[in-house]
Amino acid sequence: MCIAGPDLHKRILVGATPVQLGTSADCAVLSDDPEVVGAFARIRLDGQQVRIDALGTLPLYVDGHAASTVVARARQQVRIGRSLWEVHVTTTPVSVFDFVSRMGDHLSNAAGIEKPGEWNAREMFADVTKAHEDSEIEANFTVGTALTTPQLGEIDSRWPRPWVFVRVCILSLMLYWGFLFAWDRFHNVNLIPGLIMIGSVAMPLSLLLFFFEVNVPRNVSLYQVIRLLLTGGLVSIIVSLFLFDLTAGLSNWLGAASAGIVEETGKVLTLLLVVRDKRFRWTLNGLLLGATVGAGFAIFESAGYALRAALGPGGDVAMRDTILHRGVLTLLGGHVLWTGLTGAALWRVREDKPFDRSMFSDPRFLRVLGVCMVLHMTWNANVALPIVGYYGKFMVLGAATWLLVLGMIQSGLRQVREAQAQEAMRRSGQMEAAVIPISTAMA
DSSP, rough: OEEEHHHHOOOOOOOOSSSEEEEEETOSOOOOOOOOSEEEEEEETTTTTTEEEESSSSOOTTTTTTSSSSEEEEEEEEEEETTEEOOOOOOOOOOOHHHHHHHHHHHHHHTTOOOOOOOHHHTTTTTSSSSSHHHHHHHHHOOOOOOTTTOOGGGGOOOOOOHHHHHHHHHHHHHHHHHHHHHHHHHOOGGGHHHHHHHHHHHHHHHHHHHHHOOOOSSOHHHHHHHHHHHHHHHHHHHHHHHHHHHHHHHHHGGGHHHHHHHHHHHHHHGGGGTTTOOOHHHHHHHHHHHHHHHHHHHHHHHHHHHHHHHHHEEEEEEEHHHHHTGGGTTTSSSHHHHHHHHHHHHHHTTOOOOOGGGGGGGHHHHHHHHHHHHHHHHHSOOOOOTTTTTHHHHHHHHHHHHHHHHHHHHHHHHHHHHHHHHHHHHHHHHHHHHHHHHHHHO
């Protein structure tokens, strides 16, 4: 644990596998210490002690003495750069699974979202490997019209089985691999736009199909989704750019992490385009519409970053790294999931009531928005999480975010079931009221 200096409060879980500390991309733990440059130190467990090896020319310091290798016991302090680290011993090992579970619990409590106790992964994706006719795929997307929107009692409120999304995701990855193969083989510049387009669009669009299939009320048409994807993506970027201009001091203070506050606010404000539409009353509608705005934002932003990387000194290698980081990692967390959650929270507050600006100040919405901002800020920040390090951070944040998404889906399905039960009771009451006068007249 760092107890003083630029890396204050950072922790490194030390085991038999060596962990590197420094500023290079190979380091599992990234340092903010200006004197800790490159791959600075390697740390591992050596018996019951911690072994720290300096990897460069600059030494470590223990008890005021310079050393290239330090074998530290419990409570011993070692200076690395300008930071002072202290060895702590724990007798209870914490697994990555336990860490993710605990983090998910904390986030669920903070956001006010129930844990997905009803969710079953095997059941949810049971239809992925089954054979499906083209007519089934067409029926899957022919929704949201006056003729294809089911009545309340006809809505299938069981856990959905989104199989189209998995197939489109696999197809998208194959298309991207095809462009990569063609580029590596021919190096034709005309392939660059295709690489950027498929790389930026494939994962957000595939993930959007997941939310389209999960929307069991089936009252949002594909036309509505495409229109909001395009207009919402552009509007959210423009609104965010205005907000960045207005909050320049925040960006100077927080750096890349400030995007978590600014961009999440910009995307939420963009939902004003559709939040007043009374046709969309369900939490699951908000989940889909929020994910649509997030997907549009992610596509346009990622394409811009990929183009900038391609034109920069890194060339096509930097572009491919950017697409991998901002495209493939979309499945773990990103604009689609975060904005989907905030959209669902806003619709959960609105329900079937007319929209009012005070709904933005409802704690049920603000808690979810706050958690998504923190997730976004942590994702962008150049910091490592304890136990999992820097790159494992994305896996952990993604797993925790998906727990929130599944919990919101569970809440949305329960909302539909409760409305169906109320509708059934109302119809039953009307039937009894109609039968009583007839019985009385006969008597």
